[in-house]
Amino acid sequence: MSTFVIIGAGLAGAKAAETLREEGFGGKIVLIGAEGERPYERPPLSKGYLQGATDLEKVYVHESGWYAAHDVDLRLGTTATGIDPRGHLxxxxxxESQPYDKLLIATGATPRPLAVDGGDLEGVHYLRTVADSKALREAFAGGGRVVVVGAGWIGLETAAAARQAGCEVTVVAPGPAPLHRTLGTEVGEIFAAVHRAHGVEFRLGTSVSVLRGRSGVSEVVTTAGEVLPADHVVAGIGATPNVELGRSAGLEVADGIVVDASLRTSDPDIYAAGDVAEADNPLLGRRIRVEHWANALNGGPAAARAMLGQEVVYDRVPYFYTDQFDLGMEFSGDLSGHDKVVFRGDPALKDGAIPGFLVFWVTNDGRVLAGMNVNIWDVTDKIQALVRAGQAGGAVDLGRLADPEIPLSDLLG
Incomplete structure (x- = not known):
């Protein structure tokens, strides 16, 4: 009887185990997780659960009895310390050592530490785990002054949750606008406007030089010399993929553990999926590492099918979403190599509220490389069709792309 081992009991690992059973695998499945919590999804930790709108039970991938019912050996509170590819251990x-016939590494990523003096003071928070989200909920419930370091997705979502809880919130980030590395300055300014309309303050073009406090953090000093009072600090400055197991096992590692389009590593019996994997994406024509929910949701099952010997080509359009105040957004694609931004609809706030509109990142010759829908729903499939066509070289008329009266589906006719 074959034994398939999965290191990492997050969404990717749990969905891989589920897929193995759905595809008829009758061998042994061992799912190893360092946390004490059974597998859960991370988006609610910075969205619904953090805001108090989602019950904790809803964050879990499966009901508590699912693993035993499906004969999955779930080992929580257990850390894999090494992999022996030759011995398959x-x-x-x-x-102890666990033998395997096929192995999936789904170890995720770890938040980057705030490496300044005072970064270890009480009241400095990160957001990755259920325990982290619980701690932030308690911190925000007390009101007070919150300084968020970083204006990426985690930074902005925690800033929104803190403000909705009644905290005074200031975001400190080195870029010219929130999300400028992800969406560009022009679109990032839209998110800044939404947050400012809800009372969030920004200190852009600056970083944190030191945190001060006695028993806990009380001040944030920026590189511009400004002193910001703080009862709590949230560090959202990115994450580092947990590639140590792969590197020590001799696997090829770059930005993440390198895998081909079937999510197979440089070892034929070892696969990687989720945040930790840098995968060859045939759609984009290059390797890419994606730290978002959809990649774990879809990558785990794809890896499972590949482990079973099925022909797998993992060429999903990168996708992520966010909810901040009254702004709901879905993004599809990869804007690398775009020349300009095309809006379909007016993104300007109206009476402080964000309207519905679409944004496209395009080349000068009309290829759509990425698209985003804001407060407009049920258009993701159409946007992804445009992205697939654009990444393959197909072009659209940019004037028609900007016209809300022309259905998106007509642009590919």
Whole structure:
């Protein structure tokens, strides 16, 4: 009987285990997780659960009895310390070794630390786990002054949650606008306007030089010399993929553990999926590492099918979403190489509220490389069709692309 081992009991690992059983795998499945929580989804931790709108039970991938019912050996509170590819063994922190025939690494990523003096003071928070989100909920419930370091997705979502809880919120970030590395300055300014309309302040073009406090953090000093009072600090400055197991096992590692289009590593019996994997994406024509929910949701099952010997080409359009105040957004694609931004609809706030509109990142010759829908729903499939066509070289008329009266589906006719 074959044994398939999955290191990482997050969404990617849990969905891989589920897919193995759905596809008829009758061998042994061992799912190893370092946390004490059974597998859960991370988006609610910075969205609904953090805001108090989602019950904790709804964040879990499966009901508590699912793993036993499907004969999945779920080992929580267990850390894999090494992989022996020749011996087909996973070494565990409890001193035992687990044999495998096929192995999936889905170890995710770890938040980057705020590496300044005072970064270890009480009241400095990160957001990655259920425990982190619980701690932030309690911190925000007390009101007070919150300084968020970083204006990426985690930074802005926690800023929104803190403001909705009644906290005074200031966001500190080195870029010219929120999300400028992800969406560009022009679109990032839209998110800044939404937050400012809800009372969030920004300190852009500056960073944190030191945190001060006695028993806990009380001040944030920026590189511009400004002193910001703070009862709590949230560090949202990115994450680092957990590639140590792969590197020590001799696997090819770059920005993440390198995998081909079937999510197979440089070892034929080892696969990687989720945040930790840098995958060859045939749609984009290059390797890419994606740290978003959809990649874990879809990558875990794709890896499972590949482990079973099925022909797999993982060429999903990168996708992510966010909810901040009254702004709901879905993004599809990869804007690398775009020349300009095309809006379909007016993104300007109206009476402080964000309207519905679409944004496209395009080349001068009309290829759509990425698209975003804001407060407009049920258009993701059409946007992704435009992105697939654009990434393959197909062009659209940019004037028609900007016209809300022309259906998106007509642009590919």
């Amino acid at each position: 996973v070494h565990l922190d409890k001193g």
